[in-house]
Amino acid sequence: MKKCFAAGILAVCSLVVPAAADGQNFQKGDYGFLYCHMSGRGEWTAYAISRDGLNYKDILAGDSIFSPAEKALIEGGTRDAYITRKHDGSGYLMVTTDMCVGRSKKWHNYGINLLTSDDLINWDSTTFDFRKGAEIFSDKDAADPYTDYSSILRVWAPQIFWNPEYEWGDGRKGGYMIYYSLWNPADGEEYDRMYYSYADESFTTLTKPRLLFDWGYATIDADINYLESDGLYHMMIKKEGGKPGLFTSTAPALHGPWSLPVDDDYVDFEGNKKCEGVSAFQIPGEDGWRIGYIEYSSRPKRYRICKADKYLRNFNSPVDIQGVEAPQHGSFMRITKEEYDRLEAMDK
Numbered sequence: 001m002k003k004c005f006a007a008g009i010l011a012v013c014s015l016v017v018p019a020a021a022d023g024q025n026f027q028k029g030d031y032g033f034l035y036c037h038m039s040g041r042g043e044w045t046a047y048a049i050s051r052d053g054l055n056y057k058d059i060l061a062g063d064s065i066f067s068p069a070e071k072a073l074i075e076g077g078t079r080d081a082y083i084t085r086k087h088d089g090s091g092y093l094m095v096t097t098d099m100c101v102g103r104s105k106k107w108h109n110y111g112i113n114l115l116t117s118d119d120l121i122n123w124d125s126t127t128f129d130f131r132k133g134a135e136i137f138s139d140k141d142a143a144d145p146y147t148d149y150s151s152i153l154r155v156w157a158p159q160i161f162w163n164p165e166y167e168w169g170d171g172r173k174g175g176y177m178i179y180y181s182l183w184n185p186a187d188g189e190e191y192d193r194m195y196y197s198y199a200d201e202s203f204t205t206l207t208k209p210r211l212l213f214d215w216g217y218a219t220i221d222a223d224i225n226y227l228e229s230d231g232l233y234h235m236m237i238k239k240e241g242g243k244p245g246l247f248t249s250t251a252p253a254l255h256g257p258w259s260l261p262v263d264d265d266y267v268d269f270e271g272n273k274k275c276e277g278v279s280a281f282q283i284p285g286e287d288g289w290r291i292g293y294i295e296y297s298s299r300p301k302r303y304r305i306c307k308a309d310k311y312l313r314n315f316n317s318p319v320d321i322q323g324v325e326a327p328q329h330g331s332f333m334r335i336t337k338e339e340y341d342r343l344e345a346m347d348k
Contacts, residue, residue, distance in 0.1 A: 024226045025162050026085040030284040031337040034120070035292075035321075036083040036094065037330020040301060043077030043100050044068045048324045049343050053283045053290060053332070054305060056323040059346050068100075071125035074111050075100040080157045080221075080277065082331045086201075087162040087174065092117045093203055095158040095178060098127060108153045112180060116203045120343060126204045130155050130182075137197070138205040139169070145195070145209050151186030157221045157277075157329070163254055166198055175200060177254060181220045182209060191218035192240065196255070213258045217241040221276050221329070224254070229287075229310040236278040236291065236312070237261070244271075246278045246293055248312055262313075267306060269318045273297045275304075277329030280312065284334070291315065294328055303327035 032051045039046040044064035048056040069076040077100030084093055093116055099109035111129040133149035134140045158180035166175035175198040183192040195209040218240030227234050232250045239247055245268040247261035274297040280289050287310040295302045306318040321327050
């Protein structure tokens, strides 16, 4: 990978990493980073920008970048924001959990939001209320995972992965895999399990949920990356039961089979404190990875970033994120100087 550092600060160069043949989200930009996240002050989506990936400054003082009530048409809250570029670099995509505990007083929700933007500032949203069942999905005649969708109680933490090999019924190739956890207890589901659907290039449609894996206990907050270092898909995830920590799993293909979590090499720095919302990203010029996560059982909560090697193993050196007033579950995207300047101008 081309080195893009000068005197410890990101220098300007024109690194663009195209999508791998095995699938990967489009990467572009070596000037800085966008941290797009749920605010710890409320259930809205906030921005912070950074030159080095560790030291950030809030945009709009950490307030919402759009009206959550307008974008999340079920509960009016946008949690767990995940942001990435369109696969061809023509714009931006975001997914959020449609949920507002502050209003409902329940840790339940019923759907997700798919958002698109041309400039990172103005966003259009499509809301999917899973309780409505087959009518909201583009493949209405496909098999259903549930006999009754109306009893779904969780649709949590969606993320996006571009899959160029996905084939639609009409022969089109390429789709955005949206993966998330579902829980439908009245339909016989005992715990949260990981599912996936596909969105087309318009990012306004969604296929019916398909089970990604079931390890026999609740799992949430999955984060998938393809690693050129070993040619495998790597997933970091929170296990809701058993040994605390943030674990990693691998698969030879995007849909699996996913291995059982590695239990002797995982993010365990916080001991028995509760952690979730993992997000792995790379800094240009480094072979290894950085992993952000929220340690939410302390008061105040702590958002941490640690290191891992090029195989997304050997986790080490955790530090607190700097410059973000209320960090929470979110994601990181590399950005260009033009994008950095545009976001910075939002404060003016």
